Each structure stands twice: as structure tokens, then as C-alpha cells.
Amino acid sequence: MPLIDDFDGFLVDLDGVVWTGREPVPGSPEALATMLAAGKELVFVTNNPSRRPAEYAERLRGLGVEVGAERIVTAGITVARLAAAAAGPGGGALVLGFEPLHELVAGEGLRLVDFEAPTEAGVVVVSGWRDFAYAHLLAAKRALDAGAALVATSHDATMPMPGGEWPGTGAILAAVEVCSGKVAEIGGKPERHLFDLALSRIPGARRVAMIGDRLSSDIVGGHAAGLSTILVLSGTSGSDGGSEDPAAAAVTPDLTVANLAALVA
Ligand SMILES: [Mg+2]
Missing domain, CATH: 3.40.50.1000 (HAD superfamily/HAD-like)
Structure with missing residues (x-):
């Protein structure tokens, strides 16, 4: 059977x-x-x-x-809801992630904040992102130091890929958590x-x-x-x-x- x-x-x-x-x-x-x-x-x-x-x-x-x-x-669906709960209606969100995540966060009524103006964010949203760079980490730290909440899709360290694992959301989140001293609430x-x-x-x-x-x-x-x-x-x-x-x-x-x-x- x-x-x-x-x-x-x-x-x-x-x-x-x-x-x-x-x-x-x-x-x-x-x-x-x-x-x-x-x-x-x-x-x-x-x-x-x-x-x-x-x-x-x-x-x-x-x-x-x-x-x-x-x-x-x-x-992305659940973390966008957490972000909305943290930042409140019309709040600003600094999103480290791919475009579909931006759409979900905006769909919850949040305003997407530019990396040049991170202190406008009431919440920082972190997910696996191949375009992640030091400037994004710096912006996230600025937002978090100014009082923004931190949410993320997961702590998954890696992502299975052909030819071997790639760094996952957890690897990027670790960098954000270490430099800000904040611990993320996880949606996934x-x-x-x-x-x-x-x-x-x-x-x-x-x-x-x-x-x-x-x-x-x-x-x-x-x-x-x-x-x-x-x-x-x-x-x-x-x-x-x-x-x-x-x-x-x-x-x-x-x-x-x-x-x-x-x-x-
Ligand atoms: Mg899996």
C-alpha cells in the first residue's frame, strides 16, 4: 500500500x-x-x-x-502581514528582497521606502536576495537603529541549488541581526x-x-x-x-x- x-x-x-x-x-x-x-x-x-x-x-x-x-x-505572504502589523497602516517598509516580495508588502498597505531614506521605515523586511550588497546592509542598520522593527521570511541558512547549496535568507538575516543587535520575527x-x-x-x-x-x-x-x-x-x-x-x-x-x-x- x-x-x-x-x-x-x-x-x-x-x-x-x-x-x-x-x-x-x-x-x-x-x-x-x-x-x-x-x-x-x-x-x-x-x-x-x-x-x-x-x-x-x-x-x-x-x-x-x-x-x-x-x-x-x-x-512572502505571511511576512508581509507581520510587517503591516509592525509598521501600522501606511507605515514605511524597507524591503531587502525580490520584486514579488515588494508587491506583497505594498499590497498590505505599506509604503516602500527607498534605500537612500532608510529612517522613514517602520519595519525592515529581509529575504533571500541575490542582489544583496553592503549598501543594503547599511540602510537596514540605519532603519533599525532609528527604531524600525525587523521581520524576515526565514532563518534558512542555505538554498538547495544544482551544483551545491547557495547562501539562503538566514545568511543575509544574520548580517542584519549582528550589526543591528535586533532579532527578527519570522513569517515562514x-x-x-x-x-x-x-x-x-x-x-x-x-x-x-x-x-x-x-x-x-x-x-x-x-x-x-x-x-x-x-x-x-x-x-x-x-x-x-x-x-x-x-x-x-x-x-x-x-x-x-x-x-x-x-x-x-
Ligand atoms: Mg526545501
Whole structure:
């Protein structure tokens, strides 16, 4: 009997589970299509807000996984809500991240602050960003020193990519936290916000499992949210260059499999 029969809903991480960079994890698209065909409720949950939910959904459909944008929940959505709560209506936000994150923050009613005028910010929002530079770090410090709140999508140290991991949000956030002395409130996994939002999208599912590749966010967060947890070894916890060691983890996943395909075999 396939392992998926124990559950009627799944929260599925994207990076390191469904794809690595732009390359699908072998067997994952077919496994997800099989899960949908079996009537399983899927919500994709990612700490990576570098794409819009509609873009992720389009990419999934291109791989044969038929889901709508409402089934994609990113830490960009939850961190934008935290930013709005911290800065208040019409408050200023200094955003270190890609354009889709700027849109989400603006969509919560915040005013985007220029890096030349950081002290206008009531909140600094940090996420993984390949354009990150010293000038952005300096602006963030200026804003935080002037009293801005600090929020971030995650503490994830790395990001699984073809050819080896890249520095993640946590690496940039560490720089911001060290130079400001502030500690960020986190919108993504392992904190509760993203899980609550994802579960609200599948209210009918009773037995839900979190499937992810990162112990410190997917498995720790899924466990804390009261879900069953399934670790896949196709990303950050795999033997193939992954930085998280399952043997050294504080939380043990309920199930560990090589990849998504093993769940439907
Ligand atoms: Mg991942």
C-alpha cells in the first residue's frame, strides 16, 4: 500500500522537494500528479518568495501538476502581514528582497521606502536576495537603529541549488541581526504563521502531513503545528551536498524517504 494512503492532505515544500533551482527532482512531478489523481489535498508551502504564487502554480502546471495559485503559500505572504502589523497602516517598509516580495508588502498597505531614506521605515523586511550588497546592509542598520522593527521570511541558512547549496535568507538575516543587535520575527517555516495559512486552504483535510527537505524548518515546524512529518533526502538533508544532518537533528521525522516518488510507490 502506498505511504500516501495514511493521509488525506499534504503540505509540500518546493525547493529541494519538487525542484532544485530550475531542475525538477526526478520523479517528483509524476508523484504529485499521482497524489492529486488519488484525491489528496495539496498545498505547496515555501519560504522562498522570489516568485509569485501564480508563477509557482504555472510552473507546477507546466510539470503536469494541476494546481491553482490558491494552493501556493509563500513566506512572502505571511511576512508581509507581520510587517503591516509592525509598521501600522501606511507605515514605511524597507524591503531587502525580490520584486514579488515588494508587491506583497505594498499590497498590505505599506509604503516602500527607498534605500537612500532608510529612517522613514517602520519595519525592515529581509529575504533571500541575490542582489544583496553592503549598501543594503547599511540602510537596514540605519532603519533599525532609528527604531524600525525587523521581520524576515526565514532563518534558512542555505538554498538547495544544482551544483551545491547557495547562501539562503538566514545568511543575509544574520548580517542584519549582528550589526543591528535586533532579532527578527519570522513569517515562514518553522513558525506557525505559514502552517496556519496553508491549513486554512484545505479545511476538509483531517490527516495532514508536512513533506520537506529541511529539518530545521519543514520538520521542526510541521511537528510544532501538530502534523505528521515526512523528510525527503532530495535537498538540504541529503547526502548529496546537503548541509543538514538527519542524525544530528533535534526533531525526528515520522518518516524519511529518498524522494517524493517513494511515497507513491
Ligand atoms: Mg526545501
